Amino acid sequence: MAKQTLLQQSQSIYLMGAEGDLYEEICAILNQIEGTLFGNGPRLVMEQAQNAEIFMVSAETESEALNFLEALRSSLVLGLRPLILVTPNDLQGISFPYYDLALTLPLSDYELKRALKGLRPIQERLQQYPPLYDSYAEMACREINLLRFILSRQLSEVIPERDETSPVGYSLPWADHLLGVERGLGLIEMDRLATAGLLLTQEEDVVNLCPQCNDYRINFRQVCPHCGSPQIKRVKTIQHFTCAHTAPETSFIHNYEYICPKCGKKLKHIGVDYAKPGEVVVCARCGQVAPEAEVSCLSLKCGYIFPPHQAKQVVINRYRLSRLAEQAAIQGLHSGATLADVLHSFLNIYAYPFFEKYLQLEVKRSLRYRSPFSLIRLAIRNLSNIEETYGLEGKMTLIKELQEILGTYLRTTDLVSFSPHNEILILLVEADETRAETIVQRLLKRSQKVLDAPFDFKYHIVCVPHQAQDFSHLQKLLTQGE
Known part of the structure; x- marks a missing residue:
């Protein structure tokens, strides 16, 4: 019964790995199970890979596995796909969620x-996410992908790991690849x-960085406060009671005896002739004596020398998704979304090229049958x-809320689109200018009454055939209303 359950649904798989015994063994097993192999080999063939639901990575070593994982997770198209890592033994340097499952x-x-x-639960969650909008820049798409990755894997908390190769000493390698940035960034x-309210943070650590190169590899060392040299030595001091001269012990030593360098007297008994009150720092470069050394910072990357108070402090956080992030991930919305992008999530919006062609046909129909229609251009x-x-x-x-208001006053025969200038275009079939004006006024009145924040609307109405005699005339009249 369990075997039948496992074979209920076929899944499409793409296998990545260098040829070898492990690779051949996986290929043999894949040929025995119910699934479709879309591609295989050491190189990623995008035409085949983009049709695969699940990726399998066959790797003999950790470095080989990391190369394959980086190629997949850094792909804007494939980065969210479920991934199985197959290795001869456990790889301690790679952990979830770099991969979704590991087999040995x-x-x-x-x-x-x-x-x-x-992996089916991850697949089902990913299938619920709508495609991202074409207007998004690449980084906006990657940020949404990061939120979707965390949500689809149900990661309650994301904790950075110590990483000596990262400029800040910590990193999330899989997040770096999803975002398309260098290690640690x-x-x-x-x-x-987090500043935008998409991630919630909790402080994990504070790292000191060089203020010049922003790297954590800093040597904190004791130096001479006079010349800054690290060539210093801590020595004991002697205080001569008679003349009150205090100096390093080495300056009193003469032929295995203590002779005061100031008054020339021999010091015989400690506690009677002299005392050893403490230690001082002597610089081998400049010869100066100081009560204490000074702490200086040297960047091991760029060589910049600076005092500790000038170090740049960076807070390392652990992260979890906010409620807003979950909505943004599910709906594919980003702060860079245009008005058209947002309304596309709620309304059946027609693409502008189609709307424009339909509008041309509607102009011809209206002129032929003298049946009016109105076009509303609405800007916020x-x-x-x-x-x-x-x-x-x-x-x-x-x-x-605006969409719900629009839906109240529009008929199923009315069309909605967006102009290249990000304005709402509403085509009211068989409606003259009076009816169009009535709809707009009701829309404005309802918006002011219902919406928590007032939209500043600007609108313009053109009626065909009463005002515009052809499509070019219609475009001209719309432009005049700007």
Whole structure:
């Protein structure tokens, strides 16, 4: 019964690995199970890989595994796909969630089937996420992917690990790859997401960095306070009671006896002629004597020397998703989302090229049959201020409320799109200018009454055929309303 359950659904797999005994063994097992192998080999073939649901990495060594994992996790298209790592033995230097499941030899087809079944919850969560908007910059897409990765793997907390190769001494290698940044710099990007309210943080450590090169590799050393040389020696001091002269012990030694360098008298008895009150620092370079050495910092990367108080302190945080981050991950929304992007999540919006062609046909139909239609161009002039005041979550909430208001007054035959200038375009079929004006006024009145924050609307209405005689005339009239 268990075997039948494991074989219920077929999964598409892409195998990456260098040819060898381990690779051949995995290929043989994959040929025995119910699944589709979309590609295999040491190189990632994107045309085949993008059709695979699950990736398997076969690696003999840790460095080989890291190369394959980096190639997959750094891919903007493939970075979220579930991943199984297969190695001869446990690799201590690589851990979850760099991979989703790890298998070691000996490997049976039953173990592999169980592993594939165990990845289905991740697959199901990933399938619920809508595609990202074309208007997003690459970093915006990567940031959403990072949030989706954390959410789909149900990571309750993300804790950076110590990393001597990172400039800040800590890193999250898998996050660095997802974000497409150098080692350790993903933490800086995640702190920026925390500032935006997408991640919640808890302080893990504080690291001192060089103020010039921003690297943690700093040597804290004691130096001469006069010349800054590290060539110092701590020696005992002698105080001559008679003349009150105090100096390093070495300056009193003469032919195995203590002779005061100031008055020339021989010192015989400690506690009677002299005392040893403490120690001082003597510099071998400049010869100066000081009560204490001075602490100086030397950057081992760039060689910059600076006092400790000038060190740049960086807080290393552990992270977890905020409620806003979960919404952003599920809906694919980012602070860089345009008005069209946000409304696309809630409304059935027509792409502008299609809308424009449909509009041309509607103009011809209206002129032929003398059946009017109206085109409303609606702009929200204070949208950027809304986000600055209420944040991304507030903007999303307000626009969703606007969508509900629009849905109240629009018919199923009416079309909605966006102009290249990010304005809402509403095509009201068989509606003259009077009806269009009525709809807009109701929309404005309802918005002012319902919305928590007022939108600053600007609108313009053109009616065909009463105002525009052809498509070019319609475009001209719309432009005049700007």
